[in-house]
Amino acid sequence: MPRLKRALLSPKLFVKSILLFTIVYTIYLSTSTTTSVYLSTTQSKLNIYTNQLYQKINLQFNQWYYNILVYDYNLFSDSNFQQQLTIIKSEKLQDENHKIDLWNLDDSFNLPVSVKVPNYLLSPSSSSSSSTDKKPLIQPFDPRLTLSVYYNYIETNKDNGNDLKLPFHWSDWVDFSKLHKYILNPSKTDLCSSLFDISNNDKLNKDSEIKSVDQYCQFIGNANNGNENKATNMLGYKIFAPAQAQTGANHELIGKSYLYTQAPSPKRLIFLTNTNGNYQFDVDNYNVNNISNSILYNEKLTSNLASKVNKENEQSSTLNVLSSYISLIKNSPPSLLPTKQQNNPKDNEIDSHIIEIPEEYFINDPQSIINQLESSNSQLSNSEKDFLSSIKYSVDCKDPPKYFYEAKYVKAMKENWSGEHYDWRFYNGLTIHNAQQQSIILHRLLKNYLKFTQSNNLITWIAHGSLLSWYWNGINFPWDTDIDVQMPIHELYQLARFYNQSLVVENAGTKRLGNSDKTEEFEFDGMGRYFIDVGSSVTHRTKGNGNNNIDARFIDIDTGLYIDITGLALTNEESPDRYNDFLTIDQNTDAGKQKFDQLKQNQKDGDKNNNYSLKNQQLKLYNCRNNHFSSYNELSPLIQTVVENQPGYIPKNFMYILNDEYNLKSLAKKNHRDFTYFNNFNLWLNTKDVSKYLAHKHSPNENSPDGSNQAYSLIKFNKLSKSDHINLLKYNPIMMKEYLETMNFTNYHNLELSQLLKISNYNHNHNNAQTNVSNIGIYRESYDLFNHYRNNYKLGYSLRPDHFINFIIHDNSRWDYQLQVDDLIKLQKQLENDSQQQQEQHHEQQQG
Structure with missing residues (x-):
């Protein structure tokens, strides 16, 4: 056995020997006696050439080494393989053990996009005491209801145009079910001290910096305090600041309590569509947290709901979120709101494939912005006034405090690092242990960020780990916990000026391209909601105290996962x-x-x-506040690509950027953490899951990899036959699902990448060349390929299901909204009875 193992691993030693020789020889060639950084033109060109030569040789050898024994089966175009896969898919969909997990592969599955509207919302002024009409103190969260109500309200009030302001309370947009028992219980307990105060738990606090509970929590009690808002009195306490290190369970309550009682509303609601334009409305009294603005308590939002429900489905009193979306865009199409005008080279179709970034977009000049806003003759909007104040604050603040806070775990907790990937306000428990949920959230985050920036003409591109994952197969790594994007400082200011503190709402429907406006020609898309938050010190373009390396975030409010947004600017920082x-x-x-x-x-x-x-x-070197540098020549022009099946942009010299940040080995090494890359699937798969298949395939006496030896496992995996590939998908339906969801796109990505590598190589060899689309045919090839994919496949459609729909399909208790309402009313009555009994007992004890 050891002899066989050594034989299998012998190519490793051989390849590494060649690599070592190549690296040493290339370094020798590039050695220079020049001591000054200011080189002659000849010496500079020689160094650049030898460096590029080294990179190409290094990458080719790494790719050869990690693909030893791999055979390209071209499964995407193999009709026999695809026929077998269709049969297996059909079999698994009939299997009760897999039917729910594979629901989104079933074309006949009837999506639960309708919600039964409670009677108390249909006749809000009714005084009926029947159980079906009784209004609870708080109602269950369901985005199907929330979006249907808001779509209807906007359509009904369309004559008000852009002057329409929307009521808002977080209880309609975030799931507060974990707070229900505290809100409904008339007897309030001091959770600040009994639950959140962990300062006396030395075992839990070991090596952690604990914040005093009175610095973020205040107990209000049972009495209705006239100085507090209604939501605070209902909850009995308020959270007014982040808690820093805490337990995971407490973080969930702390963030939701802050949103329920103290958090200001978003300044603006932005409803995306998959057509041209989006709906943008200011929020009424956004600085005030008032539960009276919720659907439950604001009759203005539900005043004509009964007629809408009767029109859609009189017998069942339901609202269909997709039908509500279609009705809105048909009867009141989105206007292209002129909230932002900029000179952006996207005026005609071909130029949208590349974007020349104006060099001045990287110049940081906050004082000119202040002067321009202060001297503006036009009336500044509330958002612009807030932006002006924030820019002034940032300029005057020499040592800015930390702005973004995460759900930081105490160090005694297992995987204490994991909470730092979630915004503290929206944290709803860990998702990293649920690979499918994590991939759904990150996919939808990027989809809606790219749609939002595209529809609002903001220049941005994927960066860091997200750029590396795009290189491999166009989708996020399965171990990713966030997404990274960059933009010029000019665009960061535009984001802050017009969209800071906005809530972006995903388009609930997607109109199938090339079809007419018939209802059945729309399909459901999603109900994600995303909060845009820009930091308070964006004029600072150096690392400073290191607390604010991230400039802005695009946050999923269901989970707290986010996209990190960093701006690039010209600074006096030391460049590499x-x-x-x-x-x-x-x-x-x-x-x-x-x-x-x-x-x-x-x-x-x-x-x-x-x-x-x-x-x-x-x-022309630009950096973010974490000292990641890029040159103008590396970045511009940005090249249009497809990321997670969404149109997006990458830097021109993406290979040079990736090599600098991750080294070339990262572009070829096929095993990382618990995953191995499979060329024929274009996917990173869990190594242990594939090893289990091989163990299942072989008899117990035969040797199969367990994943612990990466090199040995890789060689065995590379030798998988075509029949192994189909049997692996049959053995593991979740892998089959992942492959079927992504195969069209990842196959396109391989074709696209080969074109973009040609462009990157051209740009590498023409560092000073001016981009001219008309005379560089290589851009045309990439553009034609992009158009072919757009015209023949579902470009811009979601690869993965909606998070909430997927959730309720797996959790039957959340499917029926009326049942949830009934359960809340029962809980409310039970807690009221329990409280009354306690009061009576207490009274009897006092009498005794």
């Missing part, structure tokens, strides 16, 4: 040495000699900042 080869100064000209002398004098004087400022200006 890798750019020195591009820094050339012609000392034969007066201007060049003057600049060279100035740089040398700066070095001599020790004026480091001034020195890097000049270097960064000459090379």
